[in-house]
Amino acid sequence: MSDTQNSKCFTVSFIVHQSFTHIGPALESLFANTHTAHHIYVIINSGTSVQIEALRAAYPSVQLIVNHEPKGFASNHNQVMRLAQTSFVALLNDDIRIHPQSLDVLLEYMEDHPEVAVAGPQLLNPNGTPQVSVYSDPTLLRMVYKISGLGRFTQAGSPLRDWLQHRNRGKWVKLESWTENTSARVVPVVKGTAMLVRRQAYEQVGLMDESTRVYGEEVDWHWRFRKHGWQVAIVPDATITHYGTMQKLSTANTLEDRKGILNYFLKHRSLWQQLIIRTTIVVSHMVFAAWFLLWSPQRAHEHYRTALMGAFWHRESTTGHE
Numbered sequence: 001m002s003d004t005q006n007s008k009c010f011t012v013s014f015i016v017h018q019s020f021t022h023i024g025p026a027l028e029s030l031f032a033n034t035h036t037a038h039h040i041y042v043i044i045n046s047g048t049s050v051q052i053e054a055l056r057a058a059y060p061s062v063q064l065i066v067n068h069e070p071k072g073f074a075s076n077h078n079q080v081m082r083l084a085q086t087s088f089v090a091l092l093n094d095d096i097r098i099h100p101q102s103l104d105v106l107l108e109y110m111e112d113h114p115e116v117a118v119a120g121p122q123l124l125n126p127n128g129t130p131q132v133s134v135y136s137d138p139t140l141l142r143m144v145y146k147i148s149g150l151g152r153f154t155q156a157g158s159p160l161r162d163w164l165q166h167r168n169r170g171k172w173v174k175l176e177s178w179t180e181n182t183s184a185r186v187v188p189v190v191k192g193t194a195m196l197v198r199r200q201a202y203e204q205v206g207l208m209d210e211s212t213r214v215y216g217e218e219v220d221w222h223w224r225f226r227k228h229g230w231q232v233a234i235v236p237d238a239t240i241t242h243y244g245t246m247q248k249l250s251t252a253n254t255l256e257d258r259k260g261i262l263n264y265f266l267k268h269r270s271l272w273q274q275l276i277i278r279t280t281i282v283v284s285h286m287v288f289a290a291w292f293l294l295w296s297p298q299r300a301h302e303h304y305r306t307a308l309m310g311a312f313w314h315r316e317s318t319t320g321h322e
Contacts, residue, residue: 009037010088010107010196013080017045017070020055022095022243027059029098036104039086041065042094043076072213073192081207084199091195095243102238106196109184109235117201117230118222120190121238122181131242134176134234135189138219140273143261147280149288181236190232192218194240201230209263211315214253216260223268255306258285259313266315281310 012030016023023042030040042059044052044066056064065079077091088110090103106119113119123131136142145151152158176187195218205224208217222232258281265277289303 009039009086010090010103011080011084011086012038012040012090012092013077014040014042014092014094015045015073015076016042016047016055016094018047020047020051023055024058026092026094026096026098027062029096030103033098033100034103035101036107038090038103039063041080041083043067043079045076046070072210073215074208074210074212074217078207078210081197081199081202087199089197089199091192091197093193093242093244096194097241097243099239099241102240103196105238106235109233109238110196110198113231113233115229115231116186116233117198117205117225118190119196119233119235119238121194121240122234122236123191123193123242124239126241126243128241130181132177133181133191134179134187135191135219136176137188137223138261138264140265140269140276143265143277144280147258147261147277148284181234184233184235184237186231187234188226188232189219189222190234193242193244198230201225201228204228205230209267211263212260213256214260215257216264219260220264220267223264254285255302255309258306259309262310262313263315278310282307285310 014023014026027040027042030038040059040062042055042062042064044055044064046067052064052066055062067076071079080091081089088107090106092098102121106121110116110119120133123133125131142151176189205221205228208221225232262274262277262281265274269277285303285307289300289307292300292303
């Protein structure tokens with residue numbers, strides 16, 4: 001690694017939580033396929049001392065940050081962005097494989113487009129097919145559709161979604177996640193799995209909001225960048241395989257997903273829209289709780305907790321990075 005002040009050098013942030021299965025292969029793909037000098041941080045959000053020391057011994061050039069207690073997605077990456085001295089920071093999941101020169105391509109694009117605050121690659125499924133890499137801004141109708149449970153019928157990989165897209169009926173629905181990424185373009189949101197971020201931009205706009213632990217942080221963050229005149233871009237010439245898409249949203253994680261949606265509306269939408277989102281969360285998840293009560297009390301309890309969150313959760317003024 002060269003001097004971190006070098007303009008042709010960037011900082012990398014990985015997060016490891018409990019499972020150390022992916023971090024080794026992710027690091028190997030970074031070393032093998034990235035030519036630009038880089039300084040790597042791996043945040044250990046949860047792990048045993050044996051796992052941590054094994055990782056330290058295997059990759060002595062990697063700087064480990066070991067949390068005393070688990071933190072959220074935003075809190076972890078924010079730690080690295082505060083430490084970074086390079087012009088760009090790559091925020092990466094550990095369950096990825098970086099393809100040849102993908103991060104170099106992203107870096108070159110960012111250097112050639114100084115108006116861009118965040119650039120993301122085209123994510124791929126393990127079988128090589130394109131994975132959703134771009135999102136539209138949340139709208140009231142779509143979020144109600146999602147929270148109500150109807151969204152599962154058109155989620156990525158669902159038969160109905162595949163049928164609509166194969167028959168070009170997806171053109172009726174103007175969603176970024178349904179749009180093929182054939183060339184670099186400006187978009188509302190890139191998926192938080194892999195993002196190259198400009199330090200100048202986040203120093204102006206602020207770091208990611210730490211109000212939630214997981215899900216939706218990039219949607220708020222990228223909106224804030226755009227509000228301040230920056231752009232967000234997808235660069236499909238850069239490709240990264242992402243394995244985490246195979247994991248469905250669990251009942252336990254649904255609370256954080258709904259909290260992320262509510263947090264966005266509390267920050268960026270009118271009071272009447274906030275009330276509709278709250279009501280939809282409460283009613284939908286009370287119905288789900290009643291449905292699961294007889295045959296899965298644990299899932300019923302998680303839905304009940306989500307309903308309570310929807311009714312009573314409020315943002316803490318100290319957790320945002322506006």
